[in-house]
Amino acid sequence: MIPLALAAGFVALLLALLARQLGRPSGWFGRRVMASLLNAGNRELLDSVLEIVAPTPGARIVDVGFGGGYTLRRLAPLVRPARVTGVEISEAMVSGLGDGDYDLHLADAAALPFPAASFDVVLSVNTIYFWPDPARVLAEVRRVLVPGGRLVLGYRSRAVLQLNPLTWFGFRLYDDRRVGQLLAAAGVDCEIRTPRSGERIAIGTKR
Template sequence: MQIIRTFLANQLGLPSGWFGRLLLRLLNRNNAVMNDLVLQLLDLHSGNRVLEIGFGGGDLMHKIVKTGKPALTVGIERSPDAMAFCRQRFHHLLKQGLVELHLADATALPFLEHHFHQICTVNTLYFWSDALQVLSECHRVLIPGGKIVISYNSKAFLEQQKFSQHGFAVYEVTEVETMLKAAGFKKITTVSGKSTHHQEFFCTCGVAGS
């Protein structure tokens, strides 16, 4: 069981191989409720530029594009297999210039300052090597007044599943809110939701200061 948990934890952080490709499809389904709440909280408007950190199987990106509002939807991902999966999935949107995909680490976002109107991320917080640095980078690339939405499972749930013993960095809501404030975000709020398995999760939002 220990070996299986270690393998699964590693795959969740960096999907790869045949199992990783299967996992991407499963995550699209399992994260659907979280993605829907994030989409609602983003409050998209026509012409927006939106960034998703850790797009995985592309479910949230697909939902963002499907609204027809963003001028550009951009994703960064550190998994080459997830990148290949979504390059195929979004082939036509990439050709049309509606979507961009980048293989990059969130601690050094490859974008100019004040480039995006919204940033979102779902179930990636646990894998950031330096969460405050990532949030500072998010603040840098957001326009003043731009919004970030971070969705994540509770610390209690992740500890119950023993993921905290396999490299997951787990956080209380107050810790996430404190990091956002330290990175320069204002108007920080958190809402909760229930997954398809009736597990509570959180979405913490912040607005970039000037």
């Protein structure tokens, strides 16, 4: 019989590996498995975010941490003649998406590779948990938005995520108050919506 401590250690190791893949998918597993899991598992929240983004032809939109690329595929035909932009820290996510009707950048959200006032909308979903310095990312988001531009930030609440053992491995969890404080400190007016229980969408408008 496997000793209990050994079994618990094995489960903890699996959870830690999966949590790391969520934060930065890598290798074959990231490209083939995580991309599909992310697109399927987050679809409802991603659809709610897209509804708020309300893309129009010519809109300049960037998804920071696009993962499996569901949003980019949905947005690409809707913003033509503009091209939707994606930023990812994961090489597997960039190479996995391949060539398409979008501009992809391998970069860190904390150092966005764009001039100031490049975008009408910055969206980012299920990514804030992995930012070591959210204030720095939000300062970058603000910098690349045009005045009056919007940040649409999708996330799951601390209350829900803390019940999921995966999040015990390196996730940073947020409640609405903290997200509101971070956006306000970044110079972004903030409204938080609840599309479904546990899901949140913070909508920030650059002052």
